[in-house]
Amino acid sequence: MAASVPGTVKATGPVARVGGLTKRFGDRRVLDRLDLEIGRGEFVALLGRSGSGKSTLLRALAGLDRDNDGAIAVDGTVAVAFQEPRLLPWKRVLANVALGLDAADPRAAAEIALAEVGLAERSGAWPLTLSGGEAQRASLARALVREPGLLLLDEPFSALDALTRITVHRLVLDLWTRHRPGVLLVTHDVDEALLLADRVLVLDRGRIAHESRVELDRPRHRDHPSLTELRATLLDRLGVTPEGTA
Template sequence: MAARLPGAVGPVPATVGTAVKVRHLTRRFGERTVLDGVDLEIAQGEFVALLGRSGSGKSTLLRVLAGLDPGAEGRAEVGGTVAVAFQEPRLIPWKRVLANVALGLRVPDPRAAALAALEEVGLGGLRDAWPLTLSGGEAQRASLARALVREPGLLLLDEPFSALDALTRITIHRLVLDLWVRHGPGILLVTHDVDEALLLADRVLVLDRGVIAHESRVELPRPRRRDHPDLIALRSILLAGLGVTPEGTA
């Protein structure tokens, strides 16, 4: 787990387990190699962000880890349940919000567990609402509740904030950090937003041409300020790793 300065937020378990361990992960589509021998390890309770240009393999990696793409070669070991929150909330429109969160939940009282999850994300009053009546932020809260109610060891976030307006995004960022502290999963966040990665993650990776080409640790307490000198320096490093120079794209 990344070291934290005094006052940093985040779960600190007595013994650090592994949320996921990936070795030599390769995914080919015909003659095109999208993932080329990726090695990755995320500790339980660690928050990792993954950056990369479009087509770099970010979403492919996430789909493999979620068990949605069985065509990959290599090894991926996950320590516990995996849950995913996608860019689109993917709520079933003909089921009310509570039923969406409880869907497929294998616990003694799925309804009670789903309701507790909705209360946790501030949607208890909308348990009987239809998904199409929710705002974008509310729908993403419901998606997070559906993921976290399963108490995953690994939470995969596939650009879940990209369609939100700026103010709603800030609110959901804070909510995700709060839920992360309470539940303690390992998190892999796929994003195109360098600032978002730096504000949220313990560690930021850059995926380029199917391999992890760069890694930066963010050893700052939260909440973080965009104008912190360390973040400004890290932003420049990450942008360079993404091929973005002060003059434009390399």
């Protein structure tokens, strides 16, 4: 079983370290002695084909699945924002953000977090009255109010329409710049990975099969020559050819 031990990574080391992580589903090995480090304040994107183990790795880092072999060490709190906002419909937005918060004044901390994501005026709303973008912003507020050392994003933009996705992308970068958690973003979108991340990884056959660093400053334009070249490399690693999927 993997050991997830908050606070065991030295202050000068990475915020998260995974060593030899192996996960099996029956006879199938989804993660195969995987090694990974995420630096403090680093924004990492993880790509991979469907079923490659991306969400399995994220769940292991979050401590949601401990039935693994290997070692996981995370310094500080871990927070997760999922594809679905997962807000409790019987609690108002403010109560959702403050739920389970270990703070001297959870309500005040939740109000500050909602203001950061532009939802101060919606704090008393019921979750079912929120738009998709508003619900995802509330989910981000709930994650960031815990001041995580490691923020895990499990395809949080995939259900949003194109214009809302651009807005939430900008919000995430702004929040990351202000709070500087280490971030692991799981996504199927190569362009999204290149626009947001410092480092892009490709997961294949249970291991990190490729790594690309993105040296450009933000904001980035998707048609920048450096991104065009990186995009082609990543698509090739994912088995996508100009004619389609290999």
